[in-house]
Amino acid sequence: MLVHLKTLGCRLNEAELETWAQAFQKSGHSITQQAEAANLIVLNSCAVTGDAARKSRQLIRRIHRDNPNAKLVVSGCYATLNQQEAESLLGVDLVVSNKDKDSLVEKAMTDLNMNTMPAMSTEPAEISLFTRGRQRAFVKVQDGCRYRCTFCIVTVARGEEVSRPVQAVIDEINALHAQGINEVILTGVHLGGYGSDLGNNLSDLIKAILAHTDIPRLRLGSLEPWELPADFFQLFDNPRLMPHLHLPLQSGSDSVLRRMARRCKTDEFTAIVNQLRAKIPHFNITTDIIVGFPAESEQEWQDSFDTVQRIGFGHIHIFTYSKREGTKAATLPEQIHSDIKKQRSQQLHELANSMKQQFCLTNIGNEFPVLWEGYSEPLADGKQRVFGYTPNYLRVACELDANVSVENQTINTRLIAVEDGFIVGELVTAK
Numbered sequence: 001m002l003v004h005l006k007t008l009g010c011r012l013n014e015a016e017l018e019t020w021a022q023a024f025q026k027s028g029h030s031i032t033q034q035a036e037a038a039n040l041i042v043l044n045s046c047a048v049t050g051d052a053a054r055k056s057r058q059l060i061r062r063i064h065r066d067n068p069n070a071k072l073v074v075s076g077c078y079a080t081l082n083q084q085e086a087e088s089l090l091g092v093d094l095v096v097s098n099k100d101k102d103s104l105v106e107k108a109m110t111d112l113n114m115n116t117m118p119a120m121s122t123e124p125a126e127i128s129l130f131t132r133g134r135q136r137a138f139v140k141v142q143d144g145c146r147y148r149c150t151f152c153i154v155t156v157a158r159g160e161e162v163s164r165p166v167q168a169v170i171d172e173i174n175a176l177h178a179q180g181i182n183e184v185i186l187t188g189v190h191l192g193g194y195g196s197d198l199g200n201n202l203s204d205l206i207k208a209i210l211a212h213t214d215i216p217r218l219r220l221g222s223l224e225p226w227e228l229p230a231d232f233f234q235l236f237d238n239p240r241l242m243p244h245l246h247l248p249l250q251s252g253s254d255s256v257l258r259r260m261a262r263r264c265k266t267d268e269f270t271a272i273v274n275q276l277r278a279k280i281p282h283f284n285i286t287t288d289i290i291v292g293f294p295a296e297s298e299q300e301w302q303d304s305f306d307t308v309q310r311i312g313f314g315h316i317h318i319f320t321y322s323k324r325e326g327t328k329a330a331t332l333p334e335q336i337h338s339d340i341k342k343q344r345s346q347q348l349h350e351l352a353n354s355m356k357q358q359f360c361l362t363n364i365g366n367e368f369p370v371l372w373e374g375y376s377e378p379l380a381d382g383k384q385r386v387f388g389y390t391p392n393y394l395r396v397a398c399e400l401d402a403n404v405s406v407e408n409q410t411i412n413t414r415l416i417a418v419e420d421g422f423i424v425g426e427l428v429t430a431k
Contacts, residue, residue: 015138137183
């Protein structure tokens with residue numbers, strides 16, 4: 001059976017896709033990049049915003065239109081929050097809620113009468129992430145969240161916190177490394193809450209990974225800026241832990257943060273950022289900001305804008321607030337008019353682009369080990385442009401002869417110029 005896997009949304013969805021891919025392969029089925037060739041298509045949907053839910057519905061319809069003969073399984077947050085609606089969409093054969101995700105492969109094969117074991121059942125070798133053209137892997141270590149930020153529907157969709165045992169995470173990373181992966185990203189809904197149900201914490205997990213795996217690069221996914229263990233900052237003394245964190249601020253106004261039920265004030269957030277930057281030069285901090293939260297006054301917006309400008313970020317994911325039924329924020333008075341939200345969003349985008357440019361410029365002239373990706377662009381005169389990432393997650397491009405391959409290699413690279421969408425680098429040859 002040919003299986004095509006597709007996802008919308010977060011890195012946690014990506015990690016779950018990888019788990020399903022390996023389970024399908026272990027059962028003897030093949031992963032294909034071609035949706036039109038697949039016998040079975042699995043979609044991991046998203047509902048973090050109203051727009052994400054709409055895109056999930058559109059993608060389901062398009063998948064069925066493009067390959068009406070394939071069986072279609074839908075999971076993820078949209079399918080969990082809107083199960084009856086998802087089941088009613090044309091072409092959907094099976095909906096698997098988030099609480100049943102661990103048994104998705106088994107349910108797909110039994111409920112859809114695909115449980116006949118193929119002639120040759122194999123262990124995963126050239127696993128799906130290579131098929132999808134990636135050299136890094138997302139590893140899910142935790143699911144669910146005990147907090148209820150007033151704007152967030154994901155905590156409703158994902159349920160209570162559940163952490164994977166340390167040894168299970170270590171075993172998965174070692175297996176990935178044995179297959180050629182040089183970088184893994186730990187993901188979770190509330191990554192900072194890892195271990196709350198196991199009697200340990202995120203620092204304990206990271207220490208164990210660094211001690212019991214040889215994976216060259218370890219990254220952390222989105223991490224709430226509270227509950228960081230006391231020894232968290234010292235972990236970055238190990239150069240295998242990459243100096244980049246995505247810390248969602250959501251607003252730079254303390255009064256808005258209170259209405260959001262966030263647990264980190266702006267001065268506390270700033271102190272975390274300053275501590276990281278003092279420890280490692282060029283530490284890259286990226287964030288999320290919600291624009292136009294209910295009752296956000298002009299003064300609160302200006303406070304938020306000024307805080308963002310004062311802290312400075314390498315990149316900002318900007319979300320224009322939209323009501324999500326089932327959240328407390330959807331019931332709050334003084335919903336902001338769309339014209340005001342659009343104006344504030346444009347203002348913040350301009351600031352974000354300027355800060356990103358400035359952060360890139362501060363890195364020019366430095367030399368970093370870059371992990372080169374498989375993706376490349378053909379150029380004239382027998383050249384190609386290849387892409388990779390620095391430890392602090394800057395996208396670097398380098399021009400090479402078309403017959404030269406640096407895929408999945410980590411090579412010291414000097415950053416020489418900033419262009420639109422990437423930094424120009426040149427490989428540093430050994431003397």
